[in-house]
Amino acid sequence: MSIAERRATRAVRAGTVTIGGGKPVVVQGMAKAPAWDGPAVLAQVERMAARGCELCRLAVPDERSLEAFAWVAKRSPLPLVADIHFQHRLALGAIAAGAAKLRINPGNIGGPEALAEVAREAIAAAVPIRVGVNLGSLEADLASSLGHTAAAMAESALRQVRVLEQLGVEGIVVSAKASDVPRTLDAYREISGRTEWPLHLGVTEAGPGLAGAVKGTLGIGLLLAQGIGDTIRVSLTGEPECEIDVAYDILAGLGLRRRGPELIACPTCGRCSFDVAGAARTVAGYLAGMHDPLVVAVMGCAVNGPGEARRADVGLAGAAGGRAVLFSGGRIVRTVSSEEAVPELIKEIERLRQGGISEVSDR
Amino acid sequence: MSIAERRATRAVRAGTVTIGGGKPVVVQGMAKAPAWDGPAVLAQVERMAARGCELCRLAVPDERSLEAFAWVAKRSPLPLVADIHFQHRLALGAIAAGAAKLRINPGNIGGPEALAEVAREAIAAAVPIRVGVNLGSLEADLASSLGHTAAAMAESALRQVRVLEQLGVEGIVVSAKASDVPRTLDAYREISGRTEWPLHLGVTEAGPGLAGAVKGTLGIGLLLAQGIGDTIRVSLTGEPECEIDVAYDILAGLGLRRRGPELIACPTCGRCSFDVAGAARTVAGYLAGMHDPLVVAVMGCAVNGPGEARRADVGLAGAAGGRAVLFSGGRIVRTVSSEEAVPELIKEIERLRQGGISEVSDR
Numbered sequence: 001m002s003i004a005e006r007r008a009t010r011a012v013r014a015g016t017v018t019i020g021g022g023k024p025v026v027v028q029g030m031a032k033a034p035a036w037d038g039p040a041v042l043a044q045v046e047r048m049a050a051r052g053c054e055l056c057r058l059a060v061p062d063e064r065s066l067e068a069f070a071w072v073a074k075r076s077p078l079p080l081v082a083d084i085h086f087q088h089r090l091a092l093g094a095i096a097a098g099a100a101k102l103r104i105n106p107g108n109i110g111g112p113e114a115l116a117e118v119a120r121e122a123i124a125a126a127v128p129i130r131v132g133v134n135l136g137s138l139e140a141d142l143a144s145s146l147g148h149t150a151a152a153m154a155e156s157a158l159r160q161v162r163v164l165e166q167l168g169v170e171g172i173v174v175s176a177k178a179s180d181v182p183r184t185l186d187a188y189r190e191i192s193g194r195t196e197w198p199l200h201l202g203v204t205e206a207g208p209g210l211a212g213a214v215k216g217t218l219g220i221g222l223l224l225a226q227g228i229g230d231t232i233r234v235s236l237t238g239e240p241e242c243e244i245d246v247a248y249d250i251l252a253g254l255g256l257r258r259r260g261p262e263l264i265a266c267p268t269c270g271r272c273s274f275d276v277a278g279a280a281r282t283v284a285g286y287l288a289g290m291h292d293p294l295v296v297a298v299m300g301c302a303v304n305g306p307g308e309a310r311r312a313d314v315g316l317a318g319a320a321g322g323r324a325v326l327f328s329g330g331r332i333v334r335t336v337s338s339e340e341a342v343p344e345l346i347k348e349i350e351r352l353r354q355g356g357i358s359e360v361s362d363r
Numbered sequence: 364m365s366i367a368e369r370r371a372t373r374a375v376r377a378g379t380v381t382i383g384g385g386k387p388v389v390v391q392g393m394a395k396a397p398a399w400d401g402p403a404v405l406a407q408v409e410r411m412a413a414r415g416c417e418l419c420r421l422a423v424p425d426e427r428s429l430e431a432f433a434w435v436a437k438r439s440p441l442p443l444v445a446d447i448h449f450q451h452r453l454a455l456g457a458i459a460a461g462a463a464k465l466r467i468n469p470g471n472i473g474g475p476e477a478l479a480e481v482a483r484e485a486i487a488a489a490v491p492i493r494v495g496v497n498l499g500s501l502e503a504d505l506a507s508s509l510g511h512t513a514a515a516m517a518e519s520a521l522r523q524v525r526v527l528e529q530l531g532v533e534g535i536v537v538s539a540k541a542s543d544v545p546r547t548l549d550a551y552r553e554i555s556g557r558t559e560w561p562l563h564l565g566v567t568e569a570g571p572g573l574a575g576a577v578k579g580t581l582g583i584g585l586l587l588a589q590g591i592g593d594t595i596r597v598s599l600t601g602e603p604e605c606e607i608d609v610a611y612d613i614l615a616g617l618g619l620r621r622r623g624p625e626l627i628a629c630p631t632c633g634r635c636s637f638d639v640a641g642a643a644r645t646v647a648g649y650l651a652g653m654h655d656p657l658v659v660a661v662m663g664c665a666v667n668g669p670g671e672a673r674r675a676d677v678g679l680a681g682a683a684g685g686r687a688v689l690f691s692g693g694r695i696v697r698t699v700s701s702e703e704a705v706p707e708l709i710k711e712i713e714r715l716r717q718g719g720i721s722e723v724s725d726r
Contacts, residue, residue, distance in 0.1 A: 221580065225581075
C-alpha cells in the first residue's frame with residue numbers, strides 16, 4: 001500500500017487527549033493573539049475548537065501572559081500546551097494553572113536545577129513535555145561538529161529526550177523542525193528510528209498563503225505517508241483556524257482521518273457545460289460545518305463526470321445543453337437544468353442525511 | 364536522502380520542451396476560458412507563461428474550439444497540448460494547427476481506423492501523445508474484473524500505451540488520475556515499474572481553495588519524492604495561474620526546482636515583537652515576479668529568528684522593544700526600528716541583487 005502502517009509509539013496523555021500509542025493523529029493548533037490578551041486568545045481557541053482542533057498551544061513569554069494563560073485555561077474547551085522559554089518559573093506557573101502539556105527547550109530554561117524543578121512538578125501533575133529542536137536554534141556544538149544537518153537536529157532532539165528521561169519524566173513528545181522539507185523529513189526519520197516517544201510534526205516558518213500550505217503539506221504529508229507522526233500542527237501565516245482546516249485536509253487526503261464531508265469538484269476546463277466553480281463554492285459553503293462523512297461530487301462534463309458522480313454518495317455531472325445529471329448512491333436520479341442543479345443536489349443530500357449515513361462509501 | 368533519485372524515463376519532445384530523459388520536471392497548465400474564445404484563452408496562456416508555465420493544455424471539444432485553438436497556437440508564447448475526446452477529426456485538425464502534443468483516450472476517439480489515422484499524422488508531425496486513465500472513466504471490463512482499483516487504472520493506462528506503440532507512435536506520456544491520493548500513488552507506482560515512457564502527474568478533481576492545493580500537493584509531492592514524475596499539473600478550482608504557483612511551490616519545497624526567491628516567514632505566535640504577517644505580505648509582494656534565487660527570512664522573535672535570518676541571504680529577526688535585527692549573508696548588518704524593518708530589508712536585497720547573486724545560499 002502507498003500509505004505505510006503507522007510506526008508504534010508510546011501513548012502520552014495530555015489532558016483528555018492521547019498522543020501516540022496507535023491513537024488517531026491528534027490535530028493541534030496555536031493561538032496567535034497577543035499572549036497577554038486572555039479574551040482574544042480564548043476567542044481563537046474557541047474558533048479552532050469549532051474546526052476540530054484537539055489540543056492548543058499558547059506562548060507564555062512573561063508573567064502577564066501567564067495570568068492570561070491561567071484565565072484561558074479555566075475557560076478553554078480544549079486542553080492547552082504552554083510554550084515556554086528562558087524562565088522556568090513560567091513553566092511552574094503554567095503547570096499550576098492547569099496546562100495539559102508543556103513545550104520547553106531543556107537547554108534554555110535556566111540551568112539544570114531549574115529544569116529539574118520543572119520536571120518534578122510536571123511528573124507530580126502528570127503533565128507531559130514536548131521537547132524538540134528548531135534548525136534556527138540548534139546548539140552551537142552540534143552546529144559546528146555536524147553542521148546545520150538533519151543528523152545534528154536528531155542528535156539535538158534526542159539529547160533533550162535523554163535529559164528528561166534521566167529526570168524521570170514519564171510523558172515526552174518530540175519534534176524537529178526545519179524550514180526546508182528535505183531536512184525536516186530526514187531529521188524525523190532519524191529520530192523515529194531511535195526513540196519510542198510519539199512525534200509532533202510540523203514544518204516551521206512555512207510562509208504566507210498557498211505557499212505555506214504547500215510546504216506544510218509536503219513535510220507533514222510525506223512523513224505521515226511513511227507512518228511517522230502522532231500529532232501534527234500546520235503553520236500558516238494567517239488566521240489560526242485555517243491551520244486546522246489544512247491539517248484535516250492532509251489527514252483526509254491520506255485516508256487517515258475524515259472531518260465531515262468530502263467535496264470532489266473538477267478543476268473546470270473548456271469542456272464545462274455549466275458553472276462548476278460557482279456550484280462547487282455554493283456546495284462547499286453548504287457543507288461547511290457538516291459532520292457527516294459524505295462524498296459529494298460536482299463535475300462539469302461528460303468525460304470524467306459520470307464516473308466520479310456515480311462513485312460519490314451524491315453527485316452532479318454536466319450534460320449536453322447546459323443541463324446536469326444528478327446521481328445518488330451510484331444511480332442516476334434525474335436530469336436537471338443548470339439552475340436546478342445545486343438546489344436539487346442539496347435536496348438529495350438532505351434526504352440522505354435524514355435517512356442516516358452509517359458509513360463512508362466504498363470509494 | 365529523503366528525496367529519491369528520479370527514475371530514468373525516455374525523453375519525449377513536445378515543441379520546445381523535453382519531458383523525461385532526466386530533464387527538469389516540466390510545469391504544465393491548462394486554460395479554463397471557454398474553448399471557443401481564442402482571445403480569452405490566449406490571455407490565460409500568457410498569464411500562465413508569465414508565472415513560469417512551460418506547456419499549456421487546451422480543451423478542443425468542437426469545430427469552433429478548433430478554430431480558436433489554431434488562432435491561439437499562432438500567437439502562444441508556450442507550446443500547446445490539444446485535449447481531445449470523441450472526434451478524431453479534431454485531433455487531426457489540432458496537429459495541422461501546430462499542437463505540440465495531443466492528449467487523447469485511444470478508447471473514445473472513434474474506433475481503430477480513426478486512431479490509426481491520428482497516430483500516423485502525429486508521427487509525421489513529431490507530435491507526442493499523452494494517454495492515461497481517469498478513475499472516473501475506467502473501461503467497463505477492467506472496472507468489473509479489477510474494481511475501481513489502482514491495478515485497474517495501471518492496466519488501463521498500459522493498454523493505451525501498447526495500442527500506441529503498436530501503431531508506431533514515438534513519443535508517449537502516461538497519466539493516471541484518481542480523485543483520491545492513495546489510489547493515485549499506487550497507480551503511478553505500478554505504471555512507473557512497467558513502462559519507460561515519462562509520466563504526467565496530477566490529482567484530478569481536487570476541490571476548491573486550500574483543500575485542492577493540499578490534495579494536489581500530497582499526490583504530486585509524494586510521487587516526486589519517490590523519484591516518479593516528469594511533468595506535473597496541479598488542478599485547482601480557480602484562476603489557472605494559481606496552479607502554476609502551487610506547482611513551483613511543490614518543486615521548490617522538495618528541492619527539485621526553484622523559480623525565483625524563497626520567503627521564509629514565521630507563522631507568528633504570542634512571542635512576536637513586530638507585525639511579521641504584515642511584513643511578510645509586503646516582502647512577498649516585493650519579491651513577486653523576481654527571478655533571483657534569493658532566500659529571504661522574516662522572523663518575529665528571538666527564539667528561532669536569528670538562526671533562520673542568519674542562514675538566509677537576507678533576513679529580519681524581531682528583537683526587544685519592537686525592533687528588528689537585519690541580517691545579510693549570515694552576518695548582522697544593524698538593528699532597525701519596526702517601521703524601518705521592511706524598507707531596510709528591501710534596500711539590502713537590492714544591494715545584493717546589484718552585486719549579482721551567483722548561487723543559492725547553503726541552507
